[in-house]
Amino acid sequence: QLLGPNRLPPGPIGLPILGHFHLLGKNPHVDLCRLARKHGPIMGLRLGFVRAVVVSSPAAAELVLKTHDLVFASRPRSDASCRMSYDQRNLAFAPYGPYWRNMRKLCTLQLLSASKMKQFEPMRKAELGLLVASLKQSRDTVDLRARISAVNGDMNCLMILGRKYSDRDLDEQDGFKALFSEALDITAQFNLADYFPYIGGLDLHGLNRRMKRLSNVFDGFLEKIMEDHLHKKQQSHDFVDTMMAIMDSGEAGFEFDRTHIKAVLLDLLIAGMDTSATATEWTMSELLRHPTVMKKLQEELESMVGLESMVEESHLDKLEYLECVVKEVMRLHPVAPLLIPHESMEDCELQGFHIPKKSRVMVNVWAIGRDPDVWANPDSFTPERFVGSDIDMRGRHFELIPFSSGRRGCPGMQLGSALVKLLVAQLVHCFHWELPNGMKPHDIDMSEHFGLVTARAKRLMAVPTYRLHI
Numbered sequence: 232q233l234l235g236p237n238r239l240p241p242g243p244i245g246l247p248i249l250g251h252f253h254l255l256g257k258n259p260h261v262d263l264c265r266l267a268r269k270h271g272p273i274m275g276l277r278l279g280f281v282r283a284v285v286v287s288s289p290a291a292a293e294l295v296l297k298t299h300d301l302v303f304a305s306r307p308r309s310d311a312s313c314r315m316s317y318d319q320r321n322l323a324f325a326p327y328g329p330y331w332r333n334m335r336k337l338c339t340l341q342l343l344s345a346s347k348m349k350q351f352e353p354m355r356k357a358e359l360g361l362l363v364a365s366l367k368q369s370r371d372t373v374d375l376r377a378r379i380s381a382v383n384g385d386m387n388c389l390m391i392l393g394r395k396y397s398d399r400d401l402d403e404q405d406g407f408k409a410l411f412s413e414a415l416d417i418t419a420q421f422n423l424a425d426y427f428p429y430i431g432g433l434d435l436h437g438l439n440r441r442m443k444r445l446s447n448v449f450d451g452f453l454e455k456i457m458e459d460h461l462h463k464k465q466q467s468h469d470f471v472d473t474m475m476a477i478m479d480s481g482e483a484g485f486e487f488d489r490t491h492i493k494a495v496l497l498d499l500l501i502a503g504m505d506t507s508a509t510a511t512e513w514t515m516s517e518l519l520r521h522p523t524v525m526k527k528l529q530e531e532l533e534s535m536v537g538l539e540s541m542v543e544e545s546h547l548d549k550l551e552y553l554e555c556v557v558k559e560v561m562r563l564h565p566v567a568p569l570l571i572p573h574e575s576m577e578d579c580e581l582q583g584f585h586i587p588k589k590s591r592v593m594v595n596v597w598a599i600g601r602d603p604d605v606w607a608n609p610d611s612f613t614p615e616r617f618v619g620s621d622i623d624m625r626g627r628h629f630e631l632i633p634f635s636s637g638r639r640g641c642p643g644m645q646l647g648s649a650l651v652k653l654l655v656a657q658l659v660h661c662f663h664w665e666l667p668n669g670m671k672p673h674d675i676d677m678s679e680h681f682g683l684v685t686a687r688a689k690r691l692m693a694v695p696t697y698r699l700h701i
């Protein structure tokens with residue numbers, strides 16, 4: 232380690248060539264949390280030929296995402312980001328620059344603004360009505376992940392593509408959900424090809440083959456969507472129509488062709504599909520594990536909404552305990568535990584440590600959420616800790632940043648958090664939930680499956696009983 236102005240952040244001892252790869256297992260966010268407790272909140276690693284920095288405290292996260300936001304606003308180039316997102320033409324993996332800025336502005340305005348969200352409120356109400364009706368008929372155990380993903384996927388497709396697509400529209404063999412999950416899985420993997428450029432062609436993990444197949448399937452599907460819109464098979468004017476009109480007008484003011492539209496559509500479908508559904512499934516798991524919290528939430532819903540009505544979006548702001556429950560779930564189970572990797576665009580100094588240009592920066596929000604110096608009893612699920620607290624999830628309080636913060640912060644935050652609250656409120660208000668086969672709350676397996684979106688490793692199964700008087 233150098234001393235003085237070029238002192239690099241401390242870290243574990245690495246192996247020749249390999250660096251620190253051998254320290255990362257199936258759940259790298261957990262391994263990195265353990266290492267950071269030993270080496271500090273700004274930790275340096277070497278992954279093959281790439282210099283990486285792991286940030287694991289609210290103060291360090293604030294330095295990266297706020298104080299030096301611009302320096303860290305880019306994304307590293309990776310094999311997956313190129314192969315799976317039309318050579319980084321999407322939003323999530325695009326390097327910082329005018330293309331990313333313009334495209335982000337366009338998506339925020341045309342799809343993710345408050346007024347656009349309002350426009351789709353009746354659609355969300357109708358889709359949730361269908362979900363409740365189908366659960367009401369069920370007399371048996373339901374696969375909550377499947378149900379939550381399906382309704383979330385339908386709402387996403389209606390909003391972005393103008394109509395629902397069935398599983399088989401995407402791929403005869405695997406279907407919608409499985410392929411999107413696989414894409415998130417692949418993009419999050421520490422792919423040796425990104426860290427050892429010379430062995431990329433060997434495809435040691437078989438990732439190239441999987442990426443090629445996936446990107447072909449996605450491309451076929453996106454081409455079909457654009458053709459459908461071109462030939463006016465649909466009546467409504469949706470986001471795809473808007474994007475195509477901008478392309479045809481030639482007035483976008485930046486590079487904008489069919490490939491860019493496909494890249495952004497895929498990005499939004501993937502970003503919107505799994506994130507809210509995963510957070511909802513984690514919330515239902517914690518509620519089933521903590522029946523007193525479930526009961527308290529049902530009581531709030533009973534008093535604010537009543538057993539004669541379903542929850543409406545206008546109720547959400549008044550449901551204070553629901554807000555606390557969701558914050559507590561996002562603290563313990565952030566869906567993107569390491570965010571999406573950032574990259575420094577120039578040399579920078581963080582708390583006296585030198586961070587060279589082109590370092591790959593991971594912010595471990597999972598570690599921050601479980602830091603005993605920040606939270607009392609960090610591993611216990613206690614929504615009450617947020618009662619009367621001014622900590623929100625909007626990226627202003629760096630101890631709780633499930634949507635990140637700053638330039639690269641999630642542009643779908645409003646939509647994502649409303650969807651999670653709405654789905655949870657509806658499921659908890661309309662139904663009593665029991666675990667199947669005499670299972671006890673503490674038997675629920677809470678293991679995680681790491682990916683760009685980190686979901687429960689096991690599906691959540693439960694038995695609903697309708698409880699409203701309508």
Ligand code: HEM
Nearest residue numbers: 322323502503506507567570571633634635639641643647
């Ligand atoms: C509970 C729901 C959601 C959570 C927890 C979440 C969280 C995140 C996080 C942590 C990031 C990475 C930020 C960073 O690297 O600093 C991100 C990026 C992003 N999210 Fe979300 N998200 C959610 C829902 C959505 C929805 C519904 C959409 C849109 C339909 C969306 C679109 C995006 C996009 C486009 C990016 C990339 C932004 C960029 O790189 O400029 N997200 N999200």
